[in-house]
Amino acid sequence: MTNKDARVVSTDSTDMCVACDIDLATCDIIYSAEGALYHSRECGIEDFKHMYGADAERYFNECVEEVTPEDIGLVETSIFTVYSKEADMTTIFKDTVRCSNGSMVSTEVVGFYFGEPNEEDTEQFIGSLKATY
Numbered sequence: 001m002t003n004k005d006a007r008v009v010s011t012d013s014t015d016m017c018v019a020c021d022i023d024l025a026t027c028d029i030i031y032s033a034e035g036a037l038y039h040s041r042e043c044g045i046e047d048f049k050h051m052y053g054a055d056a057e058r059y060f061n062e063c064v065e066e067v068t069p070e071d072i073g074l075v076e077t078s079i080f081t082v083y084s085k086e087a088d089m090t091t092i093f094k095d096t097v098r099c100s101n102g103s104m105v106s107t108e109v110v111g112f113y114f115g116e117p118n119e120e121d122t123e124q125f126i127g128s129l130k131a132t133y
């Protein structure tokens with residue numbers, strides 16, 4: 001009926017924002033609406049104008065769902081730790097890997113703690129980037 005039927009989510013053609021070709025695997029939040037994926041709210045509303053004209057923003061807001069690249073299987077993340085003996089400190093890293101071809105999207109520091117690596121502290125200090133004394 002309309003071209004939205006052609007935009008069914010598939011695992012190998014959903015890496016780009018439908019409206020602007022930005023790589024969705026690098027986004028923190030993806031906007032999913034009527035089977036199409038957008039990197040921003042603005043892109044979604046702009047695209048909806050083709051179908052809904054002046055009502056685009058209202059329709060978009062009604063059906064949009066905010067998801068993460070991990071939620072929809074674009075990327076996989078894994079946590080690992082690196083221990084520095086001199087500082088007696090463990091740094092927690094998060095790797096993000098693209099599912100379709102296994103390529104690295106990003107590596108980021110997500111936390112640290114004093115002492116040697118252990119699962120309990122790693123879990124506890126993810127998201128903790130500051131030690132307050």
Ligand SMILES: [Zn+2]
Nearest residue numbers: 017020039043
């Ligand atoms: Zn976009």
